[in-house]
Amino acid sequence: MARFHRTQRRGRLSGLLAAGLCLAGAVLSVQAQTLHRGNGAEPETLDPHRATSVASSHILRDLFEGLVTLDRAGRPVPGAAHSWTVSEDGLRWDFALRETARWSNGDPVTAEDFVAGLRRSIAPATGSYYAQMLEIIAGAEAILAGTAAPETLGVSALARHRLRIELATPAPYLPGLLSHPASFPIHRPSLAEHGKAFDRPGRLVSNGAYRLADRVLQSYVTLERNPHFHAADAVAIERVVYHSTEDIDAELARFRAGEIDWTADVPVTRMPWVRAHLADAFHAHPYLGIYYYGYNLTRPPFAGSPELRKALAMVIDRRRITERILGTGEQPAYGFVPPGIPDYNGQRPEWADWSMQQRRETARALYRAAGYSEDAPLELELRYNTHENHRKIAIAIAWMWKEALGVRTRLINEEFKVFLTTRRLRQDTQVFRSGWIGDYNDAFTFAEILHSKHGLNDTGYASARYDRLLEQAAAEPEAAQRRAYLEAAEARMLSDMPVLPIYFYTSRRLVKPHVRGWEGNIMDVHLTRYMQLQEARAP
Amino acid sequence: MTVFAFRRLAMALPTLLVLVTVAFFLMRAAPGGPFDNERVMPDTIRAQIEAAYHLDEPLWRQYLIYMGNLAQGDLGPSFRYEGRTVNELIAAGLPVSLTIGGLALLLALALGTAAGVTAALRRGKATDHLVMGLSMTGISIPNFVIAPLLILAFAVYLGWLPAGGWENAGWRHLVLPVVALALPQVAYVARLLRGSLIEVLSSDYIRTAYAKGLPTRTVILRHALRPALVPVVSYLGPAAAALITGSVVMEQIFGIPGLGRHFVQGALNRDYTLVLGLVLFYGGLIIAFNFVVDLLYGVLDPRMRQRA
Numbered sequence: 001m002a003r004f005h006r007t008q009r010r011g012r013l014s015g016l017l018a019a020g021l022c023l024a025g026a027v028l029s030v031q032a033q034t035l036h037r038g039n040g041a042e043p044e045t046l047d048p049h050r051a052t053s054v055a056s057s058h059i060l061r062d063l064f065e066g067l068v069t070l071d072r073a074g075r076p077v078p079g080a081a082h083s084w085t086v087s088e089d090g091l092r093w094d095f096a097l098r099e100t101a102r103w104s105n106g107d108p109v110t111a112e113d114f115v116a117g118l119r120r121s122i123a124p125a126t127g128s129y130y131a132q133m134l135e136i137i138a139g140a141e142a143i144l145a146g147t148a149a150p151e152t153l154g155v156s157a158l159a160r161h162r163l164r165i166e167l168a169t170p171a172p173y174l175p176g177l178l179s180h181p182a183s184f185p186i187h188r189p190s191l192a193e194h195g196k197a198f199d200r201p202g203r204l205v206s207n208g209a210y211r212l213a214d215r216v217l218q219s220y221v222t223l224e225r226n227p228h229f230h231a232a233d234a235v236a237i238e239r240v241v242y243h244s245t246e247d248i249d250a251e252l253a254r255f256r257a258g259e260i261d262w263t264a265d266v267p268v269t270r271m272p273w274v275r276a277h278l279a280d281a282f283h284a285h286p287y288l289g290i291y292y293y294g295y296n297l298t299r300p301p302f303a304g305s306p307e308l309r310k311a312l313a314m315v316i317d318r319r320r321i322t323e324r325i326l327g328t329g330e331q332p333a334y335g336f337v338p339p340g341i342p343d344y345n346g347q348r349p350e351w352a353d354w355s356m357q358q359r360r361e362t363a364r365a366l367y368r369a370a371g372y373s374e375d376a377p378l379e380l381e382l383r384y385n386t387h388e389n390h391r392k393i394a395i396a397i398a399w400m401w402k403e404a405l406g407v408r409t410r411l412i413n414e415e416f417k418v419f420l421t422t423r424r425l426r427q428d429t430q431v432f433r434s435g436w437i438g439d440y441n442d443a444f445t446f447a448e449i450l451h452s453k454h455g456l457n458d459t460g461y462a463s464a465r466y467d468r469l470l471e472q473a474a475a476e477p478e479a480a481q482r483r484a485y486l487e488a489a490e491a492r493m494l495s496d497m498p499v500l501p502i503y504f505y506t507s508r509r510l511v512k513p514h515v516r517g518w519e520g521n522i523m524d525v526h527l528t529r530y531m532q533l534q535e536a537r538a539p
Numbered sequence: 540m541t542v543f544a545f546r547r548l549a550m551a552l553p554t555l556l557v558l559v560t561v562a563f564f565l566m567r568a569a570p571g572g573p574f575d576n577e578r579v580m581p582d583t584i585r586a587q588i589e590a591a592y593h594l595d596e597p598l599w600r601q602y603l604i605y606m607g608n609l610a611q612g613d614l615g616p617s618f619r620y621e622g623r624t625v626n627e628l629i630a631a632g633l634p635v636s637l638t639i640g641g642l643a644l645l646l647a648l649a650l651g652t653a654a655g656v657t658a659a660l661r662r663g664k665a666t667d668h669l670v671m672g673l674s675m676t677g678i679s680i681p682n683f684v685i686a687p688l689l690i691l692a693f694a695v696y697l698g699w700l701p702a703g704g705w706e707n708a709g710w711r712h713l714v715l716p717v718v719a720l721a722l723p724q725v726a727y728v729a730r731l732l733r734g735s736l737i738e739v740l741s742s743d744y745i746r747t748a749y750a751k752g753l754p755t756r757t758v759i760l761r762h763a764l765r766p767a768l769v770p771v772v773s774y775l776g777p778a779a780a781a782l783i784t785g786s787v788v789m790e791q792i793f794g795i796p797g798l799g800r801h802f803v804q805g806a807l808n809r810d811y812t813l814v815l816g817l818v819l820f821y822g823g824l825i826i827a828f829n830f831v832v833d834l835l836y837g838v839l840d841p842r843m844r845q846r847a
Contacts, residue, residue, distance in 0.1 A: 042804070045621040052576060124583040127591075132581055146583040196622035217620070217631055218796035219705040243704060246800075247791040250703055253687065254794075257694040257702040417571025417809055455579030 033238040033533055035515065038245040038255065040264035042218050046199035048181040049121040052129045055264075057181050059221055059242050062528050063206040064184040065229075067095050067114060067163070068175040072530050074441070074521030076175040080109055080185070080207065081163070090170030090477035091138075097161040102228035103187050104211035111157035113185035113207075118165075120191075121182045123150040130182035132455075133439050136174075136474075138166040170477040173442035180439060209235050209529035218244055223528075236532040255281075255510050261533075262518075263510040268389060271327055274510070281510040284329040285520030286340050289437035289505035290446065292333065293382075293397075296429045297498055298460035301370075301378060308378070309497040311366035312431075314351055314359040315404035316397055318503060325392050328508045333501035336450070337443045337490055340522040343483055344443045347490040360404045367405045377406045384411070384433035385419040393502070394433070423458045432458065437505070441523060443486045444473065450493055461498035547833070551826045555819060559609070562818045563602055566811050573618035573809040592618065605815070614819070615812035619805070625816035628801060635705070636797035639789075640782035642713065643720035644775070650721070651728025651771075656759070658729065659736035659767075670729060677726030683788045686719040690792070703794040716793045720786055724778060728771055736767040766840040776832035780824040784817070 043056035048064055051057060061070075069079030078084075081095040101109035122131050122140050135141055138154030154166035167174070177183060187205035194203050204212040209231070210223035221242040225235050243260055245251035248267045252274075254260050266274055266282065274282055295302040295309050302309055318332030334352035337344060351359055372378045382398060384390040391413065398409035414422065423432050436456075438445040448454055451470055452462035466489055473485035493499075507524040514534040518526060574580065574588055589595045593604055608615055614625035658670040693715060694702035700714050739745065740763055748758045787799040798817060805813040836843045 044619055047621060050621055052578065124581070124587045127580075127584055127588040129576060129578045129580055131584060132579075144581045144583055199622070216705060216796050217628070218790075218800055219794060241706075244794060247794075249687065250690070250792045250794065253690045253695055254702040254704070257690075257698065259694075259702055259704060415571075416807065417575050418569070420575050420577065421570045455581075456577075 033236060035237045035240045035528060035531060035533060036260040036262070037240060037242050037528075038251045038260045038263040038509075039221075039242040040244075041246055042244045043221065043242075046204060046212065046215075046221070047196075048184040049117070049126050049128050049130075049186070051181055055242075055244070058526075059223070060181040060184065061179075061208070061525060062210045062223055062240060063204070063208045063212060064181065065101075065208040066179045066181075066184050067097075068178040070179050070521075070523060070525050070527065072517065072519040072521070072527075074523035074525050076179055076441075079179065080114075084175075088477070090172065091167045093165045093167070093174060094158070095163040095165070097163060098230050099161050100230040101207060102230065103205050103207050104226045104228055105187075105205050106228050107187070107189075107205070108160075109185060109207045110160050111163040112160075113188065114163050114183075115153075115155050115157050116188050117185040118155045118183060119150040119153050120186055122153060128182060130180070130439070133177065133180070133182060136167050136169055136171045136177075138168045141168065169474045170482075171444075171474075172479055172482065173440050173444065176440035176442065209527070210240060213239070220244065231529070235529045237528055240528045252510075255512075261512045261515050266328070266508045266510060268326065268328070278510055280513050282508070283511055283518075283520050284506045284508040285524070286329075286331065286338070286522055287437070287505040287507040287524050288338055288340065288441060288522045289435060290333055290336060290338055291393075291433075291435045291502045291505060292336070293500040293502065294423075294429075294432050294434045294459040295498060295500065296426050296432070296458075296460060297462075298426050299430070301380075302430065305370050306495075306497055307366040308370040308372075309500070310349075311363040311370065311405065312401060312407070313349075313497055313500045314363040314366075316400050316500070316502070317356055321393055321396055322503050325389070325396060326503065329506045331504040331506075333504045335490060335494060336499065336501055337446045337486075338438070338504040338522075341438075341441055341443055343479060345487055347487055347494055349494050363404060372405075372407075374406045377408050380407055380409045380430055381428070382409050382411050382431045382433075383419065383422065383429055384413055385416045386413045390433055397502075426458065426460055429458075431500075434458065434499075435505075443483075443490070444470075447473075447486055447489055447493075450498060459498040461493070461496065463492065463496055466492050466496075543833075544830075547830050551823075551830075554826060555822055558822045559606075559815060559819050560602075562815055563605065563811075564598075566806075566809070566814055567598060569809065571809060573811065575809075592616070605812075609819075614816035617810055617813050619808045619810040619813065625812050628813060629798065629816060629820060632796060632798040632801060635795060636799065637783055639713065639716050639720065639795065639797065640779070640784070640786075642717045643724065644779055644782050646717060646721040647724035647728055648775070650725045652732060652768075654725065654729035655732025655771075656736060656764070658733040659740065660759070662737060667733075671733070674726035674729045677722050678730070680723075682719050682723055682786070683792065685722055686715070686789060686792045689715050689719055703792070705794065705796055712793075716789050716795055719793075720782065720789050724782075727774060727778075731771045731774055732767060735770045736763060739763045739767045766842075768839050769836060769843075772832050772835050772839065776828040777825060780821065780828045783824060784821045 039055050039058060041053060041055045043059055044053055045051050045056060046059060048060045051060060065079045067079055067081040068076045071077045080097055080101050082098045084093055084095045086093050097111055103109055120126050121128050122134055122143050124144065124146060131144055135144060139148060139152045142148035143150055143153060156164050158164050185207060190198050190203055190205045198204060201212050201215050206212065209226055209229045211226040213224040214222040223240050225238050226232065229235065245264055248265045251263050252267060252270060255263050297303055322330040322332050331339065334348035335346045337346050339346055351362065382394055384394050394411050398411060401407035401409055422428050436446060436449060447470055449456040450461050451457065452467050469485050469489035469492060473482050473489065476482040476485060511518050515531055516534050517531040574585060593601050605615065617623050617625055617628055620628065654670045654674065658667045661667045690702045693700045701712055705712055745758060745763055748762050784798050787803050790797045790799045801813055802817050805817065
């Protein structure tokens, strides 16, 4: 498929080039090769080490290149490093950098730039939300705890183009992690000169396929091709404009009017219309994320009652939710780790394959065993952050609980920051909405958030057995054994049911058919350098 | 007159002071802080960030620090937009909101006055009913309904105008948001003006003017219209402040980088300084416009000058 595209594109591209030369020269082809991407929310910053939003990360992946980058299908492939080797214990990684790699001002990209980038990302003074993700690097834990200087981080430049990363625990997923913006290099002279505000047009020096040309806050960010990029010749699109599109209905209108080639999202309420009229542009693809409800295990009624937690999980007809409420190809979730992760088999409880009838009957027995009945029903509070889909799903689930068990549920919606605060306090919450998107393509990024000491474990789940399995997996250099530990951990967790998995996410967007080289992938990462525009856009 | 102006200005300062104080403590009373996120930060990092923004200090001291900076014209750093100050954000958004809001205001005045005068002169006739019917529709349909309809018609189907965005800030990007913003105001202005003009037209001095043999045109334009504009002007004072500080809904729908979106997003992000800066700015504008309106009363209606 990929090869077919490439040959076809080459033919069209040369045709286009000839036409451009004949007609009006360079101006036309530049105009023709401008991609307009709808990008959702306003990116809060273009500093790779401070950014947290998905909107920022799309732009940053075009601007910068990590040691490793992602291909069209979202798989890690050599980026600024052309190759690497791993020691037998999985702890020492040596990277050979491309000698042709250049910053957008022509400076060479060296190992020191990556050392500086990783140190900056972890240094508490930087204030990165992703610092914890890089805690697997030797010395990072002490730096994060504030007891060691960032210079003690286990990352060193062996030579101008050779970099060594020493890890505290083996992490086979390191390449994926090194493609994340938090591990991008930094151009030290411009940071020294401009400080925090180095991410502005005219100042930002980047090492990726594009460089920053223009930015209007709350409107757009324009990037142009970086002529110094090591693979600049293979980059077809001259300019890419990232439009802030907070309102998804307005985004759809702009797509229909031909102003943007690509949307960040598709309104769920317009799905039937989109399927009927824009079928050739609509793409839905499994996405590395799970939507679930958490139980507060530190308070009644869920403390010490796995039967009740299981009963509530069993009676939910997930297919009705994914098909009737969502309807863009979401997969029902029974386990916690989404499908599509290489070398991992997602776990599911045995009742997942039972009929709804059988599940309801078993659940009723469990419910009664937990001390509830029709005369003395369970009364629950279900909290979710204000959002149309969250509300619909909560109503459906409350109804399923009532129908099957007679549970009385009170729905409480809260503004996002209020919601996060109540969830973290673990005092008022009983059942709460939650979701998680993986940072890298590995089961560990999901498993770890239910570790008893993890900051995102708002359920209060604390299983010594689960924690030990995760620690064993983290220390295990051998892939098959590591996978066995992680799968055992997930199975263990599911038998305790601290969470109620509902569905696995899909990414959905509209892409104009003239955008070639677009491919759906589980990371939902789409580097502009892989795309071409087939023909001039209508003005 | 000068005494009046000075008295009003002297009143403005304490008003703004109360406003900013109340807003400061209200913002802080909301649960959750600017750095609460779905991801959690290690404590060392959180401590460093909070110290950088003085969030680790007691609230009263944070208030004093804020007021101290404010006295020097510094609205502080934004909590959400790293490395940008609130002054900078307002300076970037204001020209955009001012352009769109200002044009919408002019359009509303021009169309509204024309429609209002026409309806008043043809009182009880078909034209009057038509104008008033249309304006009732304009008031009843909120602009978040009008805007998508305009986009559908002029951007999606006809393709004459862009559906949104702000590239190069060309005039084509202005048309739809200005029209969508102005339409409800046109309706208000038309209805207010019709009502007050009808009242003025039945007063004695208008009869005197006609009796002197003045042409209708002069009677309307010189004698009737000016006092009839008084209620319109008192409506337009606050309306102008609201138009200029930007409309949240319009900015979201058309993707306009104005001030309005900062208000809502700032509150959701707990971007304390940004919201305070905007509250202060908005408050200042309202005070300023009300002052201008009071001055205009005197210009429009000589009887008010005597009373003052």
